[in-house]
Amino acid sequence: MWKKIEGGITKPQGFLASGVHAGFKKAKLDLALLSFENTVSAGVFTQNAFAASPVKLTKKHLALGNLKALVVNSGNANACTGLQGDNNAYLTAKIAADMLKIKPEDVAVSSTGVIGQQLDMETMKSGLLTATSTLSKEGANDFALAIMTTDTYPKEITLECTIDGTTYSLSGVAKGSGMIHPNMATMLCFITTDWPIDQITLQSYLKEAVEESFNAISVDGDTSTNDMCLIFSSQILPKPAKEKETIFLDGLKKICGYLAKTIVLDGEGATKLLQIKVQNALSQEDAKLAAKAVAHSPLVKTAFFGEDANWGRILCAVGYSGSTVDPNKTDLYLGNWQIVKNGQGTDISESVLAPILKEREIEITIDLNLGDSEYIFQTTDLSYDYVKINGSYRS
Amino acid sequence: MWKKIEGGITKPQGFLASGVHAGFKKAKLDLALLSFENTVSAGVFTQNAFAASPVKLTKKHLALGNLKALVVNSGNANACTGLQGDNNAYLTAKIAADMLKIKPEDVAVSSTGVIGQQLDMETMKSGLLTATSTLSKEGANDFALAIMTTDTYPKEITLECTIDGTTYSLSGVAKGSGMIHPNMATMLCFITTDWPIDQITLQSYLKEAVEESFNAISVDGDTSTNDMCLIFSSQILPKPAKEKETIFLDGLKKICGYLAKTIVLDGEGATKLLQIKVQNALSQEDAKLAAKAVAHSPLVKTAFFGEDANWGRILCAVGYSGSTVDPNKTDLYLGNWQIVKNGQGTDISESVLAPILKEREIEITIDLNLGDSEYIFQTTDLSYDYVKINGSYRS
Numbered sequence: 001m002w003k004k005i006e007g008g009i010t011k012p013q014g015f016l017a018s019g020v021h022a023g024f025k026k027a028k029l030d031l032a033l034l035s036f037e038n039t040v041s042a043g044v045f046t047q048n049a050f051a052a053s054p055v056k057l058t059k060k061h062l063a064l065g066n067l068k069a070l071v072v073n074s075g076n077a078n079a080c081t082g083l084q085g086d087n088n089a090y091l092t093a094k095i096a097a098d099m100l101k102i103k104p105e106d107v108a109v110s111s112t113g114v115i116g117q118q119l120d121m122e123t124m125k126s127g128l129l130t131a132t133s134t135l136s137k138e139g140a141n142d143f144a145l146a147i148m149t150t151d152t153y154p155k156e157i158t159l160e161c162t163i164d165g166t167t168y169s170l171s172g173v174a175k176g177s178g179m180i181h182p183n184m185a186t187m188l189c190f191i192t193t194d195w196p197i198d199q200i201t202l203q204s205y206l207k208e209a210v211e212e213s214f215n216a217i218s219v220d221g222d223t224s225t226n227d228m229c230l231i232f233s234s235q236i237l238p239k240p241a242k243e244k245e246t247i248f249l250d251g252l253k254k255i256c257g258y259l260a261k262t263i264v265l266d267g268e269g270a271t272k273l274l275q276i277k278v279q280n281a282l283s284q285e286d287a288k289l290a291a292k293a294v295a296h297s298p299l300v301k302t303a304f305f306g307e308d309a310n311w312g313r314i315l316c317a318v319g320y321s322g323s324t325v326d327p328n329k330t331d332l333y334l335g336n337w338q339i340v341k342n343g344q345g346t347d348i349s350e351s352v353l354a355p356i357l358k359e360r361e362i363e364i365t366i367d368l369n370l371g372d373s374e375y376i377f378q379t380t381d382l383s384y385d386y387v388k389i390n391g392s393y394r395s
Numbered sequence: 396m397w398k399k400i401e402g403g404i405t406k407p408q409g410f411l412a413s414g415v416h417a418g419f420k421k422a423k424l425d426l427a428l429l430s431f432e433n434t435v436s437a438g439v440f441t442q443n444a445f446a447a448s449p450v451k452l453t454k455k456h457l458a459l460g461n462l463k464a465l466v467v468n469s470g471n472a473n474a475c476t477g478l479q480g481d482n483n484a485y486l487t488a489k490i491a492a493d494m495l496k497i498k499p500e501d502v503a504v505s506s507t508g509v510i511g512q513q514l515d516m517e518t519m520k521s522g523l524l525t526a527t528s529t530l531s532k533e534g535a536n537d538f539a540l541a542i543m544t545t546d547t548y549p550k551e552i553t554l555e556c557t558i559d560g561t562t563y564s565l566s567g568v569a570k571g572s573g574m575i576h577p578n579m580a581t582m583l584c585f586i587t588t589d590w591p592i593d594q595i596t597l598q599s600y601l602k603e604a605v606e607e608s609f610n611a612i613s614v615d616g617d618t619s620t621n622d623m624c625l626i627f628s629s630q631i632l633p634k635p636a637k638e639k640e641t642i643f644l645d646g647l648k649k650i651c652g653y654l655a656k657t658i659v660l661d662g663e664g665a666t667k668l669l670q671i672k673v674q675n676a677l678s679q680e681d682a683k684l685a686a687k688a689v690a691h692s693p694l695v696k697t698a699f700f701g702e703d704a705n706w707g708r709i710l711c712a713v714g715y716s717g718s719t720v721d722p723n724k725t726d727l728y729l730g731n732w733q734i735v736k737n738g739q740g741t742d743i744s745e746s747v748l749a750p751i752l753k754e755r756e757i758e759i760t761i762d763l764n765l766g767d768s769e770y771i772f773q774t775t776d777l778s779y780d781y782v783k784i785n786g787s788y789r790s
Contacts, residue, residue, distance in 0.1 A: 050714035050722045050738070080710055082723070082739045115707035116740040225711055298693065298777070299785055306786030312510035315475055316620055319445035327445045328477070343445070344477045345511040382693070382786075387779050390694055391701030 002159040002170070002251045008140025009034065011158045012169045012194035014234030016135040019142025022127020023120070024075030024113065029146035031124075033131040033139075034070040034190065035100060039232045041067045041108075042203035044210050046227035052079035053089040054109040055228060061093070061105050062230070065199065068106040070190060070230065071096050071128065072147045074175070077186065079115040079225040088119045095125050099132040110228050112149055112175065112186040140173075147175045147188055150389070155262045159251050163240045168195040170248075172255040176263045186224040187214055189259055191231040195248050196239040205249045206231050213256035217264050217378045218295055229256075264378050265360075269385030272304055273361045278323075279374045280367050286323040287375035290366060293321030294377075301382035307357040309350065311339050318366060331367040397554040397565070397646045403535025404429065406553045407564045407589035409629030411530040414537025417522020418515070419470030419508065424541035426519075428526040428534075429465040429585065430495060434627045436462045436503075437598035439605050441622035447474035448484040449504040450623060456488070456500050457625070460594065463501040465585065465625065466491050466523065467542050469570070470508040471515075472581065474620040483514040490520055494527040505623050507544055507570065507581040535568075542570045542583055545784070550657045554646050558635045563590040565643075567650040571658045581619040582609060584654055586626040590643050591634040600644045601626050608651035612659050612773045613690055624651075659773050664780030667699055668756045673718075674769045675762050681718040682770035685761060688716030689772075696777035702752040704745065706734050713761055726762040 010017050015036045022031035043062050045055050061067060071092055078085050093107035100107075111119070144154035158171040176187035197205075210229055231252075240247075264273050276294045281287035294300055297317040303310035311332050318325055332340035335356045339348055356362065380386075405412050410431045417426035438457050440450050456462060466487055473480050488502035495502075506514070539549035553566040571582035592600075605624055626647075635642075659668050671689045676682035689695055692712040698705035706727050713720055727735035730751045734743055751757065775781075 048711065048714035049718075049720045050710050080707060080722075080735075080738055080740065082737070115711075225714060298781070302782050302785035305782065308786070312475060315445050316443065316510075319443035319620060323444075325444045327475075330445075340475075342477065343475055345475065382782060384779055384782050386693075387697050387700065387777060387782055390697035391703070391777075 001247055002161045002254060005158050005160045007158045007171065008144055008156050009171045009173050009190060009192045010137045010140040011171045012192045012234060013236045014039065014194055015192045016137060017139035017143040018131045018134040018136065019139060019146030020127055020130045020134060022073065023123040024073055029142060030073060030075045031127040031131050032072040032143040032146035033096070033128070033135060034143060035068070035135050036232055036234060037068055038235050039067065040197060040199045040202055040235065041230065041232050042199060042206045043228065043230040044207055046224060048225045050080060050225045052077055052111060052226045053081060053085035054078055054111045055226060056086065057089040057093065058108045058110060058228065061108055064105050066106050067108050067232065068102045069096055069100055070108040070110065072110040072188065073124070074147055074149050075113040076111060076117055076119050077113045077115045077226050078111040078119050081116065081118055084118055088121055091121055092124055095128050096132070099128060108230060110188055112147065112188055112226050115225065144173045147173070149175060149186065150268060151175050152266055155259055157255055157258045159254060161247065161251060163244055163247065166237055168237060169193065170195065170251045170255055172259050174259040174263060186226040187263060189214065189229040191255060193231070194234045194237045196235045196237060197233050197245065197248060201245060202231060202233055205252055208249065209252045209256040212253060213260035216376060217260045261378060264380055267380040268389045269383040270380035271383050272381040274304055274379050274381065275361065275363045276377045276379065277363065277365045277374065278368065279365060280369050280371055281373040281375070282324045282368070282371040284373045284375060287373045289321045290318045290323035290368070291375045291377040293317045294364070294366065295379040298382055301379065304362065305381035305383045309334055309339060309353045309357060311345060314364065314366065315340065315343070324370060325368055326370060329369040331369060333365040333367070335363055396642055397556045397649060400553050400555045402553045402566065403539055403551050404566045404568050404585060404587045405532045405535040406566045407587045407629060408631045409434065409589055410587045411532060412534035412538040413526045413529040413531065414534060414541030415522055415525045415529065417468065418518040419468050424537060425468060425470045426522040426526050427467040427538040427541035428491070428523070428530060429538060430463065430530050431627055431629060432463055434462065434629050435592060435594045435597055436625065436627050437594060437601045438623065438625040439602055441619060443620045445475060445620045447472055447506060447621045448476060448480035449473055449506045450621060451481065452484040452488065453503045453505060453623065456503055459500050461501050462503050462627065463497045464491055464495055465503040465505065467505040467583065468519070469542055469544050471506060471512055472508045472510045472621050473506040473514050474510040476511065476513055479513055483516060486516055487519055490523050491527070494523060503625060505583055507542065507583055507621050510620065539568045542568070544570060544581065545663060546570050547661055550654055550661070552650055552653045554649060556642065556646060558639055558642065561632055563632060564588065565590065565646045565650055567654050569654040569658060581621040582658065584609065584624040586650060588626070589629045589632045591630045591632060592628050592640065592643060596640060597626060597628055600647055603644065604647045604651040607648060608655035611771060612655045656773060659775055662775040663784045664778040665775035666778050667776040669699055669774050669776065670756065670758045671772045671774065672758065672760045672769065673763065674760060675764050675766055676768040676770070677719045677763070677766040679768045679770060682768045684716045685713045685718035685720070685763065686770045686772040688712040689759070689761065690774040693777055696774070699757065700776035700778045704729055704734060704748045704752060706740060709759065709761065710735065710738070719765060720763055721765060724764040726764060728760040728762070730758055
């Protein structure tokens with residue numbers, strides 16, 4: 001139904017964007033602006049207790065239900081910055097609002113970068129002056145570039161779908177999951193669409209799509225203080241029939257799934273993408289526990305970096321995950337090859353597995369043979385470069 | 396009260412030991428035997444659902460309350476080995492029992508090493524023949540050497556204490572927490588004493604001591620299938636008055652604390668020991684959650700490898716730990732230097748912190764300022780060598 005097309009988050013009707021160099025970073029684009037009117041918005045946010053100032057502010061503004069602009073800066077996370085940080089987040093919204101002739105509470109704010117440092121508001125002000133004056137349909141790619149930190153490439157996808165003669169589009173842009181020194185991973189994702197939809201449905205769809213995508217990936221298991229995923233639906237095109245909304249949900253899941261995978265592939269120091277699938281678990285919660293334990297195990301991650309089909313480490317992680325397991329029923333597959341049957345190694349030869357272990361994407365399937373629940377989690381291997389990138393000095 | 400003395404696990408009266416080369420490993424000692432009579436025993440075991448065959452057998456034999464010998468092999472973990480593995484664990488007990496003229500259920504069995512491979516029982520038999528015939532008071536050090544895997548040195552400690560004219564001793568030996576390829580971390584600890592004590596008290600004391608020591612350390616957060624800690628108390632010396640038993644508990648905690656710390660210091664690729672102390676938490680559970688999240692964060696661990704006082708990563712881990720925190724009340728100390736006050740960085744200069752970050756042991760204190768609970772967890776940094784050791788090919 002949905003097909004992939006060229007273009008970024010200004011492809012859906014009703015959105016203008018820009019990306020400029022304000023000065024939070026030395027030379028690269030570091031301030032992004034998205035402007036829209038008459039939209040319905042939804043969002044999900046980090047659960048971290050140290051949620052950054054822009055997260056707290058945007059939650060509040062989203063709840064008021066009248067967002068008309070989004071400001072994102074990279075290079076400074078405005079996290080662990082106390083009351084002054086809260087004030088600066090609000091001031092950012094206020095400055096943008098004045099320039100765009102809207103209200104401060106109509107502006108969503110998002111930040112990513114160094115933590116523990118105050119935003120320079122003069123930089124913000126002069127940057128926003130350029131950003132507001134360069135808003136255009138062509139600004140989507142600059143927007144994608146301006147939200148990057150240690151990302152090695154921008155992450156965008158746009159889909160299109162025609163229903164009853166009307167062509168709708170859906171587009172997403174994301175950054176992460178690189179940790180910039182001296183910082184933590186931050187995942188930001190912004191989605192636009194011209195498929196009109198009510199707020200409650202939009203929020204529930206976004207939650208569902210994020211649960212299966214961004215909440216099912218990790219590079220190192222650390223949840224940042226700045227994570228945020230927002231979606232804006234303009235109300236310009238005619239509304240499709242209610243029963244067509246599952247098509248929208250399907251598109252949204254494609255967008256989130258693609259961006260999540262791209263983030264993992266661009267994970268710091270990652271040489272491989274590991275897809276951990278737990279199937280036939282007693283419950284969804286069990287499947288999740290087991291998949292996450294395997295995905296977060298440094299022993300498993302280093303083994304795959306070393307291209308070693310070390311199934312003992314995988315079973316071990318399943319065993320301590322808290323998931324209900326029967327050791328004598330547990331099977332394990334690497335790609336299509338069964339390497340563990342009923343909790344014991346099969347006699348498959350390492351030469352058969354060697355080519356699979358050299359692939360850039362590896363599928364690991366753990367079959368608990370206890371029920372019918374399934375969960376898929378994606379992660380990276382753990383390489384020398386991960387240690388290098390994250391162990392390097394700040395100064 | 397307790398003072399450290401020379402000697403190993405045969406120092407307490409009533410114990411004989413040996414350590415021999417059976418052939419599970421190429422050349423090094425790999426089979427250890429401890430023999431004793433008339434003892435009271437207690438033990439704690441891995442919670443991993445894939446508990447290895449020797450763990451299951453020893454739990455059963457311990458419950459029967461009549462242990463008289465302990466057999467430990469290294470080089471093969473007898474884990475993920477199914478029914479044949481269970482049979483081989485029992486057969487090990489049976490062979491040792493026949494040679495020692497006791498019953499199979501009087502024998503505790505423990506294994507560490509490669510997983511997924513069956514024990515060679517001929518190797519076990521010939522090894523046990525030498526081990527039983529060389530049992531002696533002098534065998535303690537060979538015992539300590541024979542249980543090692545990737546440990547770079549044996550881990551032993553012996554304490555002595557005189558009460559009402561009688562001198563009691565307490566000795567412990569441990570191995571871990573190295574992962575041998577293709578294997579997972581295994582922590583084994585065996586403690587002997589000639590302080591007579593009843594079984595219920597011994598079990599509860601062991602549990603308490605382990606909780607504060609072995610359960611409060613990690614190298615990579617992976618709980619092995621073979622972990623086991625056993626204690627044997629011979630009943631030869633006169634029993635001290637009941638009210639003196641807290642002295643015994645104190646000694647036991649010293650033994651476990653010392654061995655746990657030694658294991659971390661010998662952790663694979665470790666260049667530093669990180670002591671994470673969470674204080675003034677709302678509850679003990681909160682303190683534990685926060686300390687463990689920080690200790691398991693790869694971002695924190697790589698930062699310390701890089702000698703970077705990256706407090707943002709520490710707060711971030713506290714923030715997603717699930718512990719109750721108030722971001723505006725959280726303080727953080729590196730050694731005695733306060734680097735975060737009320738959730739924001741202090742202006743302490745990096746040159747002041749640099750020498751602390753170069754130390755082999757670093758104390759990180761997180762003050763939640765919400766209650767009066769405290770928890771201390773010890774871990775290592777995450778180095779290139781960790782990735783190298785654990786990412787290397789099996790063959």
